[in-house]
Amino acid sequence: MKRILPPWVRPRTLIAVAAAAAILAILPLVHGNRYWHNQLTETLLAIATALAWNWLGGYLGQVSFGHAAMFGLGGFIAGRMQVSLGVPMIAAWIVAGVIAGLYALVWGHPTLRLRGPYFSIATIGVGEATRLICTYWVWLTGGSSGMSLPVQVQLKYQLYWYALALALVALAVSYALRRSPLGLALLAIKSDVDAAGDVGVSAVRLQDLVLFLSGMTMGVCGGFYASYYSFIEPGDMFGFARSISFVLMGVIGGIGTIAGPAIGAVIFVLLRNSLIATYPQLYLGLYGLLLIFVILFEPLGLTGLYVRILRRARPDLGVTGMAAEESAVPATGAGAARVEQREAK
Amino acid sequence: MGQVTDLAVSAILLAGLYATMAYGLGLIYGVLRIVNLNHGGMIMAGAYAGWWLHAQFGIDPYLSLIPVSALAFIVGVVIYRLLVRRLPRGAAGGVQSLLLLFGVWLVLRNAAYLLFSGNDQTIRTPYSTRAVSLAGAFLSVNRFAVFAIALLVLLALHLLLTRTYLGKAIRAVAQNPDSCTLVGVPVERIYALTFGLGTALAALAGLLAATLFSFNPDFGATELLKSFVVVVLGGLGSVAGTAVAALILAAVEVFAILALPAYLTAAVGFVLLVLVLVVRPGGLFGQRVLG
Numbered sequence: 001m002k003r004i005l006p007p008w009v010r011p012r013t014l015i016a017v018a019a020a021a022a023i024l025a026i027l028p029l030v031h032g033n034r035y036w037h038n039q040l041t042e043t044l045l046a047i048a049t050a051l052a053w054n055w056l057g058g059y060l061g062q063v064s065f066g067h068a069a070m071f072g073l074g075g076f077i078a079g080r081m082q083v084s085l086g087v088p089m090i091a092a093w094i095v096a097g098v099i100a101g102l103y104a105l106v107w108g109h110p111t112l113r114l115r116g117p118y119f120s121i122a123t124i125g126v127g128e129a130t131r132l133i134c135t136y137w138v139w140l141t142g143g144s145s146g147m148s149l150p151v152q153v154q155l156k157y158q159l160y161w162y163a164l165a166l167a168l169v170a171l172a173v174s175y176a177l178r179r180s181p182l183g184l185a186l187l188a189i190k191s192d193v194d195a196a197g198d199v200g201v202s203a204v205r206l207q208d209l210v211l212f213l214s215g216m217t218m219g220v221c222g223g224f225y226a227s228y229y230s231f232i233e234p235g236d237m238f239g240f241a242r243s244i245s246f247v248l249m250g251v252i253g254g255i256g257t258i259a260g261p262a263i264g265a266v267i268f269v270l271l272r273n274s275l276i277a278t279y280p281q282l283y284l285g286l287y288g289l290l291l292i293f294v295i296l297f298e299p300l301g302l303t304g305l306y307v308r309i310l311r312r313a314r315p316d317l318g319v320t321g322m323a324a325e326e327s328a329v330p331a332t333g334a335g336a337a338r339v340e341q342r343e344a345k
Numbered sequence: 346m347g348q349v350t351d352l353a354v355s356a357i358l359l360a361g362l363y364a365t366m367a368y369g370l371g372l373i374y375g376v377l378r379i380v381n382l383n384h385g386g387m388i389m390a391g392a393y394a395g396w397w398l399h400a401q402f403g404i405d406p407y408l409s410l411i412p413v414s415a416l417a418f419i420v421g422v423v424i425y426r427l428l429v430r431r432l433p434r435g436a437a438g439g440v441q442s443l444l445l446l447f448g449v450w451l452v453l454r455n456a457a458y459l460l461f462s463g464n465d466q467t468i469r470t471p472y473s474t475r476a477v478s479l480a481g482a483f484l485s486v487n488r489f490a491v492f493a494i495a496l497l498v499l500l501a502l503h504l505l506l507t508r509t510y511l512g513k514a515i516r517a518v519a520q521n522p523d524s525c526t527l528v529g530v531p532v533e534r535i536y537a538l539t540f541g542l543g544t545a546l547a548a549l550a551g552l553l554a555a556t557l558f559s560f561n562p563d564f565g566a567t568e569l570l571k572s573f574v575v576v577v578l579g580g581l582g583s584v585a586g587t588a589v590a591a592l593i594l595a596a597v598e599v600f601a602i603l604a605l606p607a608y609l610t611a612a613v614g615f616v617l618l619v620l621v622l623v624v625r626p627g628g629l630f631g632q633r634v635l636g
Contacts, residue, residue: 057440061439061440063440063443063444065447107619110619111619117380117439117443118577120380120443121380121569121570121573122615122618122619124566124569124570125567125570125612125614125615125618126615128566128567128570129612129615132608132609132612133608133609133612135608136606136608136609240563240566244451247444247447251444255440281455281458281459282455282459283455284451284452284454284455284458285451285452285454285455285456285459286455287448287451288447288448288449288450288451288452288453288454288455289448289452290448291444291445291447291448291451292428292445292448292449292452295432295441295444295445295448296428296431296445299441
């Protein structure tokens, strides 16, 4: 085992994830419930998007309020390629993902160079500008009336397993971007760009890499969304609410942690489908209050809560275990330094 | 030729509004090192406050500038005391303050949707449609009024920051809060006041904008971005820099109408931002802190 895997992969984690994936893979064959099948597919897609957002917002500390831009772009490019050019679905997703990733680089590369909040502010504009341009770009998006893809019932059922694969890939990338030596470099960039540069970490290249990966995953997820729902329109795909949902899933679960956003996505989908569906006129305010409360009382979201409970229940353990390690990371530079020390040992 | 003068004059008039809008954002960032994402929310709130006072009680929007700004000042102080103060300072606090203030903005937006619906609103006064001719161009009275008020506000701010003890304290805190504590400047109070001042400016700018444009609960997002463009272009807190930067943004936007379809002009400010960030990351005039 040791020889096949890189040293930063824990066999135990790998086995746990593989087991969970296997259960999820056979689950639909067991329950056969169409409602839950749909819910699970939505959740898996949400997990993939939340994790992709977290690579930027959590690992690099560059919060994006406009990730719907890449999601929407990916959706419409994938849709257009299938409808007008007859490209096979998977190929369309991949091309759409690459284009969405490149698009993220176009505006993200210059704004990520700067310290401070420039990137975050820029994302507000990017989201809005992309929505406007794409709404008027009728050839690509079909304008306000949207775009329809051929409905294939059998395919829609099968897409569950594609979503599972997508979420697993995103989780694997999340794990690698945190635990591998590359993850240490990202931590260093987040804590102190100058110091990172001094020890030979190229912030420019790594930030661009993460941005591209994040944008590309968003694009693929958008493509998946288009195939799954067979109908997409710019107001929804590029919508502000969609951008906020990515932020919220990350914040609920714990920004900067490996699995936090995935858990946040599960909670978010449940929340949206129950609470928000009942009070549609209150969703913005509820999202806002949720953001305020989590940031004020538990900045690391559910992961932070979990660590706090763990510490109280088992004080003898001290600050060990995977969750504690993750939680120590994003909050302070000191936490990051602690983790680096541990990894060095 | 006539068209060019028309556009130039309207660019100058628009610049006054942009400068006022941006100054509050720059002030808060300069002193607290926090980007007030709720800036957009307060712009929207100011617009609705003026509209509501006009629609309900027939109060002239220019008269309601003072009560609306005063109220927004209090709101700002409360937001600071209740929420922002609890965040950690430094790099980690940066992300958290963004998310927190974004949350406040969402709540405000939702409140506006509930109270006033999502329809576009305008403030219509008897002089809304009146225009005066200047150098052969017809320009609305409102635009001149907004410009004049914006100039007054900027002048007052400049005097406040340079000629009063409070202004001196604000500038000192912007430079070094630790030393201020040592010499007895009440840093926390200055923070609260600055946050209130910036918030009041946002609401004031929102109300001014509402006399010119229609608005809805989503109003403020583009305005926030424009404010940010001006802050980046003009440096932090320099009144002259802010004015020049606002003029540049307004001119680029106004003249873009000649070349671009209308829906694309919203993206112009953003493209300008990216260009400036690439060419001069420190802003056009370098990073100067307040003064």
